[in-house]
Amino acid sequence: MEALRNPEQRLCVRARHPCGPGGVIGTDLPVCCWWQAAGPGCSPALCLGMLCGAVAVLTPSSVPCPAEWRPAVMLAALDCADEANQQVCAEFGITGFPTLKFFRAFSKKAEDGIRIAHPTATVADLRRAIITNLEQSGDAWPPACPPLEPASAEEVHSFFHRNTEQYLALIFEKSNSFVGREVALDLLQYENVAVRRVLSSEEELVEKFGVTTFPSAYLLLRNGSFFRLPVHAEARSFYTYYLRALSGVTRGSYRLNVTSSAINETRALQPVRADSSKLYVADLESTVHYTLRVEAGRPAVLAGAQLAALKCYVATLAKYFPGRPSVQTFLHSLDSWLRNWTEPELPRSTLKEAVKNKEDAIPAAVLPTNITWVGCRGSEPHFRGYPCGLWTIFHLLTVQAAQGGPDQELPLEVLNTMRCYVKHFFGCQECAQHFEAMAAKSMDQVKSRDEAVLWLWSHHNEVNARLAGGDTEDPQFPKLQWPPPDMCPQCHREEQGVHMWDEAAVLSFLKEHFSLGNLRLDHAIPIPRAGEEVVASARLVTAGLREKEEEERKEEEERDKEREKETEKPVRESETGRPGSSELRRPSIVRRNPRLQALGEDIVDLDSFSEQHFKSKALRAAGRHRRLSKRDTVALHHDIALCLVLRRAAWQTPESWLGSPLLPKAQHRTAASMHCYIIGVQICRPAWLRGQPAVLAAPHRPSCYSSFIR
Ligand SMILES: Cc1cc2nc3c(=O)[nH]c(=O)nc-3n(C[C@H](O)[C@H](O)[C@H](O)COP(=O)(O)OP(=O)(O)OC[C@H]3O[C@@H](n4cnc5c(N)ncnc54)[C@H](O)[C@@H]3O)c2cc1C
DSSP: OEEEEOTTOOEEEEEEOSSSSOOEEESOOSEEEEEOTTSTTOOHHHHHHTTOOSSOOOOTTOOOOOOTTTTTSOEEEEETTSGGGHHHHHHTTOOSSSEEEEOOTTOOSGGGOEEOOOTTOOHHHHHHHHHHHHHTTGGGOOTTOOOOSOOOHHHHHTHHHHOOOSEEEEEEEOTTOOHHHHHHHHTTTEESEEEEEEETTOHHHHHHHTOOSSSEEEEEETTSOEEEOOOSSSSHHHHHHHHHTSTTOEEOTTOTTOOHHHHHHOOOOOOOOOOTTSEEHHHHHHHHHIIIIIITTSSSEEEHHHHHHHHHHHHHHHHHOOOOHHHHHHHHHHHHHHHHOOSSEEEHHHHHHHTSOBTTSSSOBOOOOSOOOSTTBOSSTTSBSHHHHHHHHHHHHHHHHHHHSOTTSSTTHHHHHHHHHHHHTOSOHHHHHHHHHHHHHHGGGOOSHHHHHHHHHHHHHHHHHHHTTSTTSOTTSOOOSSSOTTTOGGGEEEETTEEEEOHHHHHHHHHHHTSGGGEEOTTOOOOSOHHHHHHHHHHHHHHHHHHHHHHHOHHHHHHHHHHHHHHHHHHHHHHBSSTTOOSBOOOTTEEOOHHHHTTTOOEEOHHHHHHHHHHHHHHHHHTOSSOHHHHHHHHHHHHHHHHHHHHHHTTSOHHHHHHOTTSOGGGOOOHHHHHHHHHHHHHHOOGGGTTOHHHHHSOOOHHHHHHHHO
16 A cells, blocks of 8 residues: 655545455545455445445445546545555554545645544445535635535526536525535536535525425526426436536546547547437447457467357357348358367467358358447547447347346356456456456356346446546546436436436346347448349359259250240349349349338338249249159249348348338338238248247238248
């Protein structure tokens, strides 16, 4: 432990997180907390949690957030069980644990510390004790601390004349309430907004704003207008969240550890319009591409646990990743390839070949090779991007696993995959160590797939809390306890001034947020089109067949030539743009969805396709005389082509299909063809659709079924 003195001669102590992996959490203090690691007094929630900012998450598993009230209030925590700290603990006269002492600004000696709380105090008690002591600072008022005393009518009336802020938030409350002061400290690091508490006894203001509820909050704008904050609950976390999200309000000069050179070197990214309530296919595919082709491709040779981690990761993706059909095919074929790789070592060059796209395969196996961030795009290139994508992928996989199988079965399947992946491949080694420490502590307590979803959510929030205000935080995307109240009001509640999560509501929210219906294609790179893929495969299949037939039965081919031309016509016409052209033309069976044209995604008109298909077969049947086996083969190939169509179309699951903005209403199927479609999908059985409730719930239609098989 290292004692320092800052320019204001405040006593500063460098401290370590006693129960965690050992990160420095505070460098100077007017508040100091001592406890014994791994002893009965070890209470990180008590020691660290009291200064948490907007949304104080103090569930047992959460490490409290770093001090959002800096620089008005600094926090240090010291582990007196650590031999290296013994001398300083003795110097401060610490005999019991936990002990909390408050040092006013400009304190000079160990004896200046004021013991502030009883060990049984709640986190809310501790926060209030700090505020009470701050208010008693007198002449030693910390320069960075906002005014905490109640505002007068005069101060409010002249506020915009004397200040440059865009907004003034007034928290109307009873005199014994701490909400206003806590919100004022929560907003301390934010620019363009000021917060003042107004007591219910301030009649002029109460009357002017028509206040009837205490607490309640009002926002005043420079143009003189005002409104009551439309929050789900009249509580600190809701006010703080709302105010921090106001347009023009950003975390300002109190951002921690940001060097000016780092700011100068950065270049702003072109903004893209992303909706934070959606998931973007571009983010997901960019992340999978980066994991497989960049991170997994770094070691010269993969062996042992690292090779096992890659196999496990790809197997999990193949099982649960809701990709576009070509991406699905890519993952499935890579998974089979890896399963068949039984050598103890996998050289990088071999893996590099294995992860190449196979555009010409039937069906195509393509994972786009570009990196495009949409929902994960940072305001500058060094913010967000890949780590954001990696979190998103694993949240998605835990949710997909929870949707797709018995809850108790393999609860740790996805979490273990993530743990292995992060440990062996994630380039940010510090992140990997932190994550491993969290995993080692509690991951094995997860008993169901739903718990796995919640474990990842709560631990991601721990990371958010730890990183909030740090130099990796994108100022345009402040780290929040997620989902924030405007995304999921029912996920939040406050009990006796302490924020609580409603975990059942969080679970439902996560299942909805990380569902297929919430995926958006904006900015996703186009990959082979449904129609082209189908027609190309139909053409190749037919060509292959013809070759074979020519070899085997030249004579018969000659005789049937005329008839074959006739029977193949519908498909052939759609194969080529014009006679003799090698260019593929969009077949008439494919209607284009204008929203998807840019992406090359097609909406397949199954009605006209099946009409053509069966017309073609009927013609053949009419001409049937003795080559049944060949016609059966042709029909089978048509069915394969049909399966490709269905696989493509099935990427939009039936339930999202009907309501999906991806599909114009005019192209919604009739109920009958929808059922045929569903049954068709079941015939083809793309693995990723098996077990989808909408498919299973579809009424069985033997007529459709038989007509689709033949
Ligand atoms: C395993 C792991 C460990 C990491 N450890 C560190 C570290 O120790 N130090 C460090 O500096 N950086 C670490 N990072 C990176 C850091 O967590 C962020 O990913 C990065 O700073 C980008 O942040 P972001 O703002 O894009 O949001 P992210 O935190 O990356 O979140 C991505 C998206 O997920 C959603 N989301 C946010 N919170 C939750 C939640 N609780 N549950 C579900 N969804 C949520 C939001 O939509 C958000 O935009 C780690 C990343 C990973 C994947």
